[in-house]
Amino acid sequence: xxxxxxxxxxxxxxxxxxxxxxxxxxxxxxxxxxxxxxxxxxxxxxxxxxxxxxxxxxxxxxxxxxxxxxxxxxxxxxxxxxxxxxxxxxxxxxxxxxxxxxxxxxxxxxxxxxxxxxxxxxxxxxxxxxxxxxxxxxxxxxxxxxxxxxxxxxxxxxxxxxxxxxxxxxxxxxxxxxxxxxxxxxxxxxxxxxxxxxxxxxxxxxxxxxxxxxxxxxxxxxxxxxxxxxxxxxxxxxxxxxxxxxxxxxxxxxxxxxxxxxxxxxxxxxxxxxxxxxxxxxxxxxxxxxxxxxxxxxxxxxxxxxxxxxxxx
Numbered sequence: 001x002x003x004x005x006x007x008x009x010x011x012x013x014x015x016x017x018x019x020x021x022x023x024x025x026x027x028x029x030x031x032x033x034x035x036x037x038x039x040x041x042x043x044x045x046x047x048x049x050x051x052x053x054x055x056x057x058x059x060x061x062x063x064x065x066x067x068x069x070x071x072x073x074x075x076x077x078x079x080x081x082x083x084x085x086x087x088x089x090x091x092x093x094x095x096x097x098x099x100x101x102x103x104x105x106x107x108x109x110x111x112x113x114x115x116x117x118x119x120x121x122x123x124x125x126x127x128x129x130x131x132x133x134x135x136x137x138x139x140x141x142x143x144x145x146x147x148x149x150x151x152x153x154x155x156x157x158x159x160x161x162x163x164x165x166x167x168x169x170x171x172x173x174x175x176x177x178x179x180x181x182x183x184x185x186x187x188x189x190x191x192x193x194x195x196x197x198x199x200x201x202x203x204x205x206x207x208x209x210x211x212x213x214x215x216x217x218x219x220x221x222x223x224x225x226x227x228x229x230x231x232x233x234x235x236x237x238x239x240x241x242x243x244x245x246x247x248x249x250x251x252x253x254x255x256x257x258x259x260x261x262x263x264x265x266x267x268x269x270x271x272x273x274x275x276x277x278x279x280x281x282x283x284x285x286x287x288x289x290x291x292x293x294x295x296x297x298x299x300x301x302x303x304x305x306x307x308x309x310x311x312x313x
Contacts, residue, residue, distance in 0.1 A: 043087045045070060052085040056111035059089050075111045083112055096217060098254040100224055102133030119149045126150055131251055207275045210297060212265055218296050219277070220257040222289060228257045231280050232264045 038049035045062030053059050053072035061071040075081055080091035094109035095117070102123035107116035119125050119133035124147055136147030139155035147153040212219070220228070229242060241263065249255040265273055274297070281290035 039067075042067065045087075050087075052087050053082070055082055055084055055086075057086075058082060058091045059087055077111055078109055081109055081111055081114050083114065095252075096221065096254055098132065099221060101131070101253065102135065103130070122147065124149055124152055126152075129251065131253060207278060207294075208301065209271065210274050210301065211270055212273050212277065213262075215293075215297055215300070216258060216261050216265065219293055220254065220261055222292055222296070223257065225253050225257055227281075227284070227286065227289070228260050230284060231277075232260050234284070235264060235276065235280055236267065237264055 038044055042049040042051060044050075045059075048063050048066045048068070050063035051067070051069045053070060057072040057074055059070050060073045063070045070087075075091035079094055081094055082088070082091050092114070095115045097103035097105045097115060097117035099120070102120050102125075103117045104120045105115060106118040107113070109115040117130065119130070122136050123133035124136055125133040134152070136153045137155065139153060142156040143153060144156055145151070145154040223231075233239070233242065237260070242260065245259045245263065246256055249259065268276060278290045278294060281287075281293070
């Protein structure tokens with residue numbers, strides 16, 4: 001009897017091992033069948049191979065059948081773009097031409113094309129990729145070649161060395177004299193260095209609690225990169241975060257300003273953010289800059305209120 005049970009055990013064990021091998025083969029075969037390489041031009045979206053979205057669109061949902069189209073949403077006109085077929089779930093943000101760096105719009109941003117910038121009049125840029133333009137120099141002794149959008153002015157040289165020396169000495173003395181008078185006058189009257197008006201740092205401010213997110217681009221256009229860095233640094237932003245944003249956008253000073261201001265606003269929150277911004281600029285002695293930003297936001301609020309009244313009427 002014992003040998004019969006031993007034989008039966010071996011038979012059953014062999015059968016179970018065969019079943020295990022068979023199931024393993026089926027699993028491996030199923031894995032191979034559900035993970036094929038997608039044909040050229042298609043991308044893996046979940047378990048299916050999908051077509052890409054067209055230029056001007058972004059992916060919203062993957063396709064539900066092999067070779068089918070995903071659900072795509074159009075990019076926001078004038079704010080976002082995609083210039084190629086893509087599988088991305090986000091559109092690219094349109095660049096803006098920073099007037100403070102001598103740029104202006106040559107071609108507006110569309111859903112399929114980024115903004116194209118050019119140098120303003122009397123500015124030039126001789127770099128292959130222009131992130132900012134420099135002002136054309138003025139010539140004291142005549143022009144050899146006029147300034148163009150890609151080259152600076154070439155000036156004639158003064159022949160007399162002594163005369164050239166006096167050209168530096170006299171303006172230098174005049175600048176020192178003006179600076180001395182200015183500093184003395186400022187100490188006596190404590191005037192705004194930008195606008196000449198009385199210091200308004202401690203003036204009462206009755207500012208509305210507006211959502212600054214819609215004005216970040218306008219604010220960035222009015223401020224220089226150094227002014228933005230100084231402001232966010234004084235309002236709690238760490239040097240590590242400032243350096244990280246700088247390193248991520250080394251060739252895009254305009255994008256640096258936008259991301260620095262957005263990070264500060266997200267960390268601060270909506271409540272009193274407008275007041276904090278204006279008060280911070282005044283503490284930095286940037287009174288004229290604070291007034292310009294206030295004017296932009298106030299004008300937009302008044303236009304919005306006027307539109308609302310017209311609709312109600």
